[in-house]
């Protein structure tokens with residue numbers, strides 16, 4: 281009989297999801313924390329998610345209008361990550377560690393490599409701005425992963 285691993289738990293699942301920027305970005309789009317579709321501000325046509333140079337966006341992806349206007353839009357546009365350059369991997373880890381009410385900002389900073397000041401800013405932001413994140417994740421279908429309501433309310 282083949283080895284049947286026990287369920288590995290939330291920690292393993294988060295570390296797998298946050299393993300790369302690609303996997304993190306995909307997850308955040310699936311959960312609509314990053315917008316999974318965008319329309320062009322100029323002509324209202326659906327935009328195409330396209331790879332781009334780091335000089336255009338550090339995320340290495342950008343929304344491009346396929347019409348002649350050729351407008352582009354940052355993939356963080358209209359999300360809680362708009363205006364931030366926090367890597368998506370770090371964002372997922374932050375949400376995960378914030379879900380443990382006993383962890384201090386100093387500990388989370390040590391675990392993630394994010395500065396203590398930045399952890400504090402994100403924690404404060406969470407309290408007020410994450411209701412949309414909560415509704416995006418409450419219908420979670422990915423196994424048992426959910427963002428704790430305490431964090432998101």
Ligand SMILES: [Zn+2]
Nearest residue numbers: 320323345349
């Ligand atoms: Zn356009």
